[in-house]
Amino acid sequence: MFASVPRKDQRAKGDRYLRGLMLDSRRKSLQAMAARLPDGNEQNLQQFVNQSTWDPVPVQRRICERMLPLIAPTAWVIDDVSVPKDGRMSVAVAPQYCGALGKRANCQVAVSVHAATDTASCPLQWRLSLPREYYAPASPSTHP
Structure with a gap:
């Protein structure tokens, strides 16, 4: 790999x-x-x-090349996974809906695409989902 x-x-x-x-x-x-x-x-x-x-791209490409023929997917699954976090030291941590807890909480959220059949599944692409404050300019009311 x-x-x-x-x-x-x-x-x-x-x-x-x-x-x-x-x-x-x-x-x-x-x-x-x-x-x-x-x-x-x-x-x-x-x-x-x-x-x-x-560079993760060639590694992800290799996973796709090896796994797609083995799995012969009948469906593509898009899924999210949330990881509760204490503090804000990890990338993309923010108060947001956390599926793992079933409520809004401080967490990271990742999104993945899987090749799937009734008997097998393999993640082919994955990314951290960046909370809005990571890419939206701060509003004037948040600065003194």
Whole structure:
């Protein structure tokens, strides 16, 4: 999947991260994945996710190329996932409707497109949904 990533160490960390995501477990935090992987290193996974610079487009393209023939989708599913957050230090966190809680709360919202059949599904594209305040100019009443 990560053949397009230029550095060998980043490709290795990407492969570990992908294996961690595919492990059978409900907890997909970096700490939990690192603990379950035989070659898991939380700091390496954290660096790959948060600090490595690489273009995700070729990786997403490769996922599509490999998975579409296997799944032979009968439907395209557009879905949103919300993640409740404390504070505002993560990107795109704002008070907004949080489906995970069923009410308005501080959270991130991601939107994805999946290829799907009755027996299989694969995310092919995903993005954080930016709250309005991220792209709309601040109103004059919010500044003293």
